[in-house]
Amino acid sequence: MVKTSAAALAVLAGSAWAVRGRSSVVFGPSEWRAKSKRRAIALTFDDGPSPSTPRFLDVLAEHRVPATFFQVGINVQRHPEVARSVADAGHEIGNHSFSHLNFALKSASLIRADFAQAQTAIGDATGVTPTLMRAPFGVRWFGFRGMQAQLGLTGVMWTVIGLDWKLPAAAISDRVLSRVSDGGIICLHDGRGTAAKPDAEPTLEAVRRIVPALIEAGYHFETVSQLLWPTN
Numbered sequence: 421m422v423k424t425s426a427a428a429l430a431v432l433a434g435s436a437w438a439v440r441g442r443s444s445v446v447f448g449p450s451e452w453r454a455k456s457k458r459r460a461i462a463l464t465f466d467d468g469p470s471p472s473t474p475r476f477l478d479v480l481a482e483h484r485v486p487a488t489f490f491q492v493g494i495n496v497q498r499h500p501e502v503a504r505s506v507a508d509a510g511h512e513i514g515n516h517s518f519s520h521l522n523f524a525l526k527s528a529s530l531i532r533a534d535f536a537q538a539q540t541a542i543g544d545a546t547g548v549t550p551t552l553m554r555a556p557f558g559v560r561w562f563g564f565r566g567m568q569a570q571l572g573l574t575g576v577m578w579t580v581i582g583l584d585w586k587l588p589a590a591a592i593s594d595r596v597l598s599r600v601s602d603g604g605i606i607c608l609h610d611g612r613g614t615a616a617k618p619d620a621e622p623t624l625e626a627v628r629r630i631v632p633a634l635i636e637a638g639y640h641f642e643t644v645s646q647l648l649w650p651t652n
């Protein structure tokens with residue numbers, strides 16, 4: 421149990437940066453871009469698997485690029501075969517919690533149980549034990565550090581977020597392509613939280629534009645682990 425004074429808690433609760441800042445490591449180890457600036461990027465997709473996920477896999481396969489999918493445990497239990505097809509296609513799988521809650525103010529035990537449940541759901545469906553986790557809404561809290569240590573999870577934020585849950589396709593792709601940089605991590609969504617039938621069409625259409633444009637610009641696509649910890 422981390423002992424924290426009420427005053428410190430109040431300061432942290434008011435500190436949006438500590439909780440949501442992409443480079444904040446206040447609540448646990450977290451990465452948001454590659455340290456070496458190779459001309460490489462990692463595409464990441466949160467909130468899947470969803471009924472739309474196979475079409476994302478088709479676009480990635482067409483261009484032969486890998487991505488990283490931060491899957492939600494509830495969605496994995498709904499679509500275990502889709503979850504598995506993501507892993508079978510060679511993409512990296514990360515843990516995006518079981519319930520997709522905003523974990524601010526939640527207890528350490530609840531946080532640990534939720535991410536552990538997602539590890540189990542993802543492992544059962546895909547045979548993969550994730551080593552990466554992304555906090556829903558990018559919100560970290562007390563309990564994340566211990567949960568991550570116990571489950572062996574490195575936190576991953578992003579360099580560019582597509583705002584794809586609210587923007588039309590052209591705006592998503594324009595936003596991503598104008599902000600991308602060497603070593604960047606791009607955050608998009610192949611689902612929408614725990615929605616059973618999300619409309620991921622704007623994201624899919626944006627991905628159809630983004631991937632060939634980045635290939636044309638000379639980017640090498642890597643999984644998050646390849647991007648963060650290159651082996652050569």
Ligand SMILES: [Zn+2]
Nearest residue numbers: 466467556557
């Ligand atoms: Zn999410």
